[in-house]
Amino acid sequence: MKLLMIGGTAFLGRAVVAAALARGDDVTMFNRGKTNHDLFPGVARIQGDRTNPADLAQLKSGRWDAAIDTCGYLSAAVGATVAALQDQVDHYTFISSISAYADNGPLNQDESAPTLDLGDGPEDAADMPTYGARKARCEQAAEALMPGRVLHLRAGLLVGPHDTSGRFPYWVGRIARGGAVLAPDGPDHPLQLIDVRDLATWNLHMAETRQAGVFNATGPDHDLTLGALLAACREASASAAELTWVGEEFLAEHDVTPFSDLPLWLPNSPEYAGFMRYDCTKAQRAGLRYRPLLDTARDTLAWLRTRPTIVESAPERSQPGLSAQREQELLAAWRK
Template identity: 45%
Template sequence: MKLTRRGVIQAAAALGAAQALGCASTPKAGPGPGSVSEEPKSKPLSILILGGTRFLGPALVEAAKTRGHTLTLFNRGKTNPGLFPDVEKLQGDRDPTKGEGLKALEGRKWDVVIDTSGYFPRIVKASADLLAPNVGQYVFISSVSAYKEMTKPNLTETDAVATIEATAPEEITETSYGAFKALCEQAAEAAFPGRALNIRPGYIVGPYDGSDRFTYWPLRVAKGGEMLAPGDGEDPVQFVDARDLAAFIILNAERRTMGLFNVTGPAKPIKMRPLLEGIREATGSDARFTWVDTAFLEKQQPNPLAEIPIWTARTGAEGGLGSVSIARALQAGLTTRPLADTVRDTLAWFHALPPERQEKQRAGLKAEREQELLAAWKQAKGTAKAG
C-alpha cells in the first residue's frame, strides 16, 4: 500500500521520530461504526500496551477506557509523555540489552498485552517470553506486508508469508519489513501457544497519522482544481481508520479471540475513483480528476509511483495489496466508519497542527511535480492522437 513494502517500511522507519508531532491532545475513539459501545461489556480487563503514545496506541487506550478496562503503558517515556495522566506508565526499553530493558514488567500480571511496537523477532520474543507466565493473551500488531506474494488478489490468512533468516541484521529494508513481521507473529505464538492474536492491518489512517499518506488525498482534493488521479480509477484501495482497528482489537481481547486476522477496510470494497469522488463530496471541493495511465506513470523519471500514497496498480508487483480478504475480520466483528467521517476528522486534526508542520507534508506529489506530470500526460495524449 504504497504498501509497496517500501511505503509501509519507510513509514515504519519514520515512526520513531515523526509520527507524534502535533499530538498534544488525545484522539477519541468516537461513536458509530468502529465503536464497540453497543457490544455488551465484558468484565473489566487489565491491559498492558507496549507503546501506546503515538497513533494506534492512543486509539487503543481510548477504546479500552470507554469499555471500562484498566490500562498500563510501557515505553521509553520519550513520545508524548504527557498523554493519559490517569493511566499507569512504566518506563523501559523493548530491547532487553538496553538500559533497564523490560525490568519494569517483571512479576506483573495482566489479562492482555497489546504489542504495537514490535518490528524484530528478538524484541517480540523477549517481551512475550517474559510475560507468558503472567498474561492471558498476546495481541501482536503485524502487517499485510507479511505476505510473500504481493501480486495475488484476495490474499487470505492461509497464504504464504515472506521469509528471512532470523539472524539477519535488524534493519528495516524494502525486503525485510514484512518478513520480520511474520517472524514476530511466530515469536508471539511460540511464547503464547493458542493464546496469541495476530493482527495484520493494511494502511492505518485517520487523525494523528503522522505519515500523511492518506491525509494527502483529502488535503489535495479539498484544494480543488484539476488534479492528477493515478490509473483508470478501477484499482481497489484498502485502509482502516485507527479508531476502527482499535475497536476491533479491544472487542476481540474481550472475547478472547485467538488466531490471525487481516484487518483493513472499508467493509464494503472501494476503488480509487469512488474514493476520490467520496473525498470530493465530503470536502465540498470543485476538484477535477485527470486520470493518468499507470504505464505512463511508470515511464516517468524519477518514478512518481513512489510518490503517490495509498494507491497501487492492480496489475503491478503489489497489486494484491488493494484487495486483501477481510472476511474473517468481518465475521469477528470488524466495522468501519463512513469515509466522510475519516476525511473530515483527518482534515480537522491536520489543520490544527502548527503552521510549520502543515507546510511540510510527508507524503504525496508536490504541486510542481503534479503539474509537470499533468503537462507531460496531456502532451503524450496529444502526440498519440496526432500520430
C-alpha cells in the first residue's frame, strides 16, 4: 500500500509508520520536521505545515492509496488537508477520540451516541476543555469533503513505548521503583486502554481494505481494572511494591487531582461512569485485536529505562503523577 502519513514521528504516528514499514508499505510522511526528525531516515518526506496553503499544495503532485492523519486538532486545518488530498488518495483515516462524546455518564455507548457540539465557538488547540468538541468538528470537516471514504477512529487511552503523556508510564515506573505505592479508590476501578501498536496495525488493515465510518477504538475485549493493571506492572518489573489503596474521600480532602496527580483514575461519579466503558464491539468485529497487557507493561518499562529519571526518581514535573515526597506524605496521613 502507498501510504501518506500526516505526522508520523510522535507516539501513534510513529507506531503507524513503524508498522507500515514492517508490512512493506511504501510510506511518505508529511510533517513540519520538528519532532524526532531523525526517525525513519529511509522514508520519503514532504516537509510542510498543514496550516500553510502553499505547503499543502505540495501534496497535489503525489498519489497514494491512503492517508492517515494522527495529528488533527483544528477543523480548518483538517478540512484544508482533506481538501488538498481528496483527489490524491482513495481513503483517509482521521484519528478522533472517545472524548468526542457528549456525555461520559452512560455505560457501553456505541458509535451512535451524540457527540459534543462546539457551536459557533472558536477553536484553540491549546484549550483542552474543548478537545473533544474540536475532534467532533474535525470529523465533520473530513467527512464533508470525502463522504464515505473517511475512517474515523475514536481512540481511547493509548499506551505503550514512547508514550510521553506520562499517564501509563507513571504506574509502570512507580511500581518498578518498589516500596509503598499509593493507589486510588480500589482494585476494581474500571479502565479501558489500547496499546498504540495494536491500534496502528488495525488502522493499516482498515485503510488497506477501504473501511469507512466511525469506530470506537479502545480496549481490551474483557473487563479491565486498575488492580489488574498494577498487577501487570508489578510482574513486568518483578517488583516487590506494596499497594496501599486510599479512599476517594481522603484523596479529595487532600486536594489530589484525578487523572493528573494519579493518572488513569477518575472519581466514582455518575458524570464519569461510562468514560472507561465504551462499547468497542464494532471494531472488534472488524478485526481489532489486543496484545496482553503484561507485554505492553514490559515494553513500556524497557523504554522507560532509557529515560531513567522517570523510573528511578520522582516523575518529571511536566509529567502527571505524585512526587515521591507528596506520595509519602499522603500515605503517612492515611495511616494515622
